[in-house]
Amino acid sequence: MTSSSNVASRTGLAAITNGHGGFVLDFIKIRAPIGDEVRVALGASGICHTDYASLSWDGPLVVGHEGAGWVEAIGPDVHDLKIGDPVLLNWAIPCGHCKRCDTGHANICERSHGIDPETLGTSRAGHDHTIWNGSAIQRSFNLGTFSEFTLVRRSALTPILSGIPVEQACILGCGVMTGVGSVLNIAQPSPGDIVAIVGCGGVGLSVVQGARLAGASRIIAIDVRQDSLDRAKVMGATDLLLADASDTNHDQLSSQIKSMTNGRGVDFAFEATGVAALAFLPLRLVRNGGMAVQVSGAQGAVEVPMPLFWWDKRYVTPLYGGCNPERDFPRLMRWAVEGALDLSSMISKTYHLENLAMAIDDMLAGRTAKGVVIFENGRAHV
Ligand SMILES: [Zn+2]
Numbered sequence: 001m002t003s004s005s006n007v008a009s010r011t012g013l014a015a016i017t018n019g020h021g022g023f024v025l026d027f028i029k030i031r032a033p034i035g036d037e038v039r040v041a042l043g044a045s046g047i048c049h050t051d052y053a054s055l056s057w058d059g060p061l062v063v064g065h066e067g068a069g070w071v072e073a074i075g076p077d078v079h080d081l082k083i084g085d086p087v088l089l090n091w092a093i094p095c096g097h098c099k100r101c102d103t104g105h106a107n108i109c110e111r112s113h114g115i116d117p118e119t120l121g122t123s124r125a126g127h128d129h130t131i132w133n134g135s136a137i138q139r140s141f142n143l144g145t146f147s148e149f150t151l152v153r154r155s156a157l158t159p160i161l162s163g164i165p166v167e168q169a170c171i172l173g174c175g176v177m178t179g180v181g182s183v184l185n186i187a188q189p190s191p192g193d194i195v196a197i198v199g200c201g202g203v204g205l206s207v208v209q210g211a212r213l214a215g216a217s218r219i220i221a222i223d224v225r226q227d228s229l230d231r232a233k234v235m236g237a238t239d240l241l242l243a244d245a246s247d248t249n250h251d252q253l254s255s256q257i258k259s260m261t262n263g264r265g266v267d268f269a270f271e272a273t274g275v276a277a278l279a280f281l282p283l284r285l286v287r288n289g290g291m292a293v294q295v296s297g298a299q300g301a302v303e304v305p306m307p308l309f310w311w312d313k314r315y316v317t318p319l320y321g322g323c324n325p326e327r328d329f330p331r332l333m334r335w336a337v338e339g340a341l342d343l344s345s346m347i348s349k350t351y352h353l354e355n356l357a358m359a360i361d362d363m364l365a366g367r368t369a370k371g372v373v374i375f376e377n378g379r380a381h382v
């Protein structure tokens, strides 16, 4: 299938970081797709804490990794998508051939990458896919979704089910997948189990939804902000615990959890704060043989007393909720269409790209669960 737009490169506005904590909005040029590549006109891009972190990665770099939009041009080897199809972008782009992909663990693909020749393993046109100021630049997770256009491999895309607007679909591509997947793919609680979640931002709220979908009998949401707990209640939390910021050693919190569970502790506890000092807190909340799940990707050094691991407790740090895109994205979309997965209540606020700095500030201050940047002209580009 071909399109007249295949022959030309496109120019669009994008957020580009210099790697020193800031970014600029400027025009970039995206070349036409070749081989199995697809060019996407972005419709929406969610804002994630990783986007803030990426402002300090090696630049220049197009920011953003949680996006959805419409197929705008396709390479000659793509036969199952057509121009105008709504698609979700996936940042852990599987190669489809390595040992991890073969065993269903595409999220930790051994050569997960984009369209650069050295990562694809085949000859390609080089780094010229994204040009800024006359030079080739990289994109966050080979996507760069705070941009009007992006060029990706077909394997980075999942068609969006009708009935899900792109501004809701985009958050499936990182936050929702990470939270729901960490529950259903990794922890796998049984109906009736008791689950606790520390931190009720976008990922934590998705953990709450995952626990509800799994049939947990009690879902204990823990946060220092009441408005975050109120959102968790909407997502299905059965118990809300407003954490006391002065409880720095968490003695009070762990004894509260014990008293709520007949002295046992919960079956599964998730950490979704991104605060390194809280990374091992779930081990204090789970029963003997329970599972502590650190989903926030917290970084930094932490000192841990080893007895926290005793009594058959397990500690796991799933990447991207164990995302297997072929299995998980259609399933999440089906639940969204059926109303079992609430995407709209996750989105606190939408922004134009020009207000990306405000969107990041709102996220860092905890004012939003998920903020989403809308590209109003996205559909018109196709
Ligand atoms: Zn692979």
Ligand SMILES: [Zn+2]
Residues within 6 Å of the ligand: 048, 049, 050, 051, 065, 066, 174, 175
């Ligand atoms: Zn993310």
